[in-house]
Amino acid sequence: MKSKYDLDETDLRIISMMLDDAKTSYAEIGQKLFVSGGTVHVRLKKLTELGIITGSKLKVDFSKLGFDIIAFIGIFLEKSQYYNNVVSDLKKIPEVVSAHYTTGNYSIFARIMCTDTDHLRDILSNKIQQIEGIQRTETFISLEESINRPPMVIDQTIEKS
Numbered sequence: 001m002k003s004k005y006d007l008d009e010t011d012l013r014i015i016s017m018m019l020d021d022a023k024t025s026y027a028e029i030g031q032k033l034f035v036s037g038g039t040v041h042v043r044l045k046k047l048t049e050l051g052i053i054t055g056s057k058l059k060v061d062f063s064k065l066g067f068d069i070i071a072f073i074g075i076f077l078e079k080s081q082y083y084n085n086v087v088s089d090l091k092k093i094p095e096v097v098s099a100h101y102t103t104g105n106y107s108i109f110a111r112i113m114c115t116d117t118d119h120l121r122d123i124l125s126n127k128i129q130q131i132e133g134i135q136r137t138e139t140f141i142s143l144e145e146s147i148n149r150p151p152m153v154i155d156q157t158i159e160k161s
Helices: 009-020 026-033 037-049 080-090 117-126 153-160
Strands: 069-077 096-101 108-114 134-141
Touching: 009 026, 009 037, 009 153, 026 037, 069 080, 069 117, 080 096, 080 108, 108 117, 117 134
Parallel strands: none
Antiparallel strands: 069 108, 069 134, 096 108
16 A cells, blocks of 8 residues: 655654554654654644644543443435434434444444433434434444554554565
8 A cells, every 4th residue: 555645754753653542642652763853843734734644632431421322323314315304413412422424234334422312313313313314323332442542653564565
């Protein structure tokens, strides 16, 4: 998988280290890569300008805030022409945290977070299933998230270049 951007191994290692812990200081990254903190800063600025780095996020254990249910919703549309309107309506539901246009059985596969099963039932019955264009839904409740990680950018990119 050759990147369409002119990135070297140092760029990829910086990305990999920031994916592991975005709070790592430029000086610490520079020390590990044998470059200056200023070099790390300049390279991260370049990666941001190229649109490769698009921001940073805070990792939160939502179960400690009362969100004990993560569910995946397979959404069947009446017609594919409803896709844009359905997604627009899904965006208005705060519990919908991601949605993907997919191939296979479902037109849309969404992930929602709820406080409990009553909350989940309310979101499904009174919000999601009321959206015009949705024919039906299929719900999968997550019992445990076993893996949640970014891809191994450095190893995969260097091996294939």
